Amino acid sequence: MKLLLIGSASVHTFRYLAGIAPHVDEIHLVTSGELPPRYHAANLGRVLQVDFSLKALATAGKIAGLIAALQPDIVHVHQANSVAWHARRALAGRKLPWLLTCWGSDVLLLPRQNRFMKHLVAANLGAASAVTSDSLHMAAVCRELAPIARMDVLNFGMDALPPTPDIAAKPLQVLSCRLHKPLYRIDSIVRAWAEVEADVRFAGWSLTVAASGEETENLQILAATLGLGRVNFTGFVAPEVLAGLYRDARVFVSVPKSDATSISLLEAMGHGCLPLLSNLPANLEWVLDGVNGAIVEDVARLGRALKTQLLRAADDAQLAEAATLNRRLVAEKGLHQPNMARFAQIYRELV
Known part of the structure; x- marks a missing residue:
């Protein structure tokens, strides 16, 4: 053909x-x-x-x-x-x-x-x-x-299902890796992270903001203005580096205004991350709120939702249960x- x-x-x-x-x-x-x-x-x-x-x-x-x-x-x-x-x-x-x-x-x-x-x-x-x-x-x-x-x-x-993640070995990390464009609302994630850093319960957690785009400089200024000390901007990274970021993350956060099924979501699920997503129809086809991830109804309340998921993801047993279900979903259709x-x-x- x-x-x-x-x-x-x-x-x-x-x-x-x-x-x-x-x-x-x-x-x-x-x-x-x-x-x-x-x-x-x-x-x-x-x-x-x-x-x-x-x-x-x-x-x-x-x-x-x-x-x-x-x-x-x-x-x-x-x-x-x-x-x-x-x-x-x-x-x-x-x-x-x-x-x-x-x-x-x-x-x-x-x-x-x-x-x-x-x-x-x-x-x-x-x-x-x-x-x-x-x-x-x-x-x-x-x-x-x-x-x-x-x-x-x-x-x-996604290219291939990675090896079964070692949940206990995952550090306390959150990953955002969508493009730095208004559509993806990375600024909302940075502001939500300020609430996390202000809560002593999450002193050991850090946020990795991968990727880049037209808003990168503004996002870095925002993080500095908010006095954030546990945010790492990596810029654009090679696929093998990104795979490592997924592997090390316990929570994946993605809250675009509009989206179809994103490859980044499938990759996060395959690597054993707990997804925290905006309330979009395509996301609801992959994640059931409170079961294999979480859906935030109002991005203005993302900080509260993020802290709830950090508590859940810190529990190895709960994270492993969600990871098993997510990897099965990816294997079946992703x-x-x-x-x-x-x-x-x-x-x-x-x-």
Whole structure:
């Protein structure tokens, strides 16, 4: 099978390419930036760099030319935003099946911006031969936006389930590793941590704030202004370093305003962290409040929720019980290679 993959220059696109490559005979890529060498597959053919912005009206013609030259069996487009708009125009009039994978903000946030964006996303969804979503909630939103020919709920998954964590060896650490953007509300986590540091019961606990972004400097200033002494900003770290941060953390905190199923949540669950999450539908598909993690109803009260979970996570028996359940959930529906095989099966059925 010959696959044409179309997606923005994101680690998610590149990671998908490397994962799906063993399941197809040839894979070709249309993207908006350089493909890092680590993601090059042995059966990778053409790589076309294009501009996916709405102003780049020539992009559809470039993609159409590549399709005509390659004659792929199937096209897989990532994100129902301008990427899919260019791909949809390039595919117009062709009897060529194409799969559209939604990532989250493209259907949960973009259609709310204005009527034009809502129409664009809806048209992309309605034109695809099939659509995939990584959560039941996002799938329902897609169906509200447009009639969907076929919908599959499937995520990219974490690379592999790590060894069973040694719960007793975990230090008293909390981990935040989402991007430093307004969407992820890292500032709320820092402010909540101030309440933790002010409570003598948690004198041995520390917070690691990994990742980076446009708000990094402001977050560091905020921590200094609050006089925090047990917060470590690591910046962006390599995957193997991040794995170590998960391994050492007892609590994982992530409170974005909007989200689908995040790989970081799956990784935290796989490494035996107790998740503390914002009250979003996709999170509720993985975590039952008070059972295998916690859901905070109001981020303004995150400090109280965080302290409650620290008390729970400090108990090795309680943390081990939650970790066992979380690892089983990830093993059943959150691993990369089994899910890549499922994507490949969708390809075969569409072809």
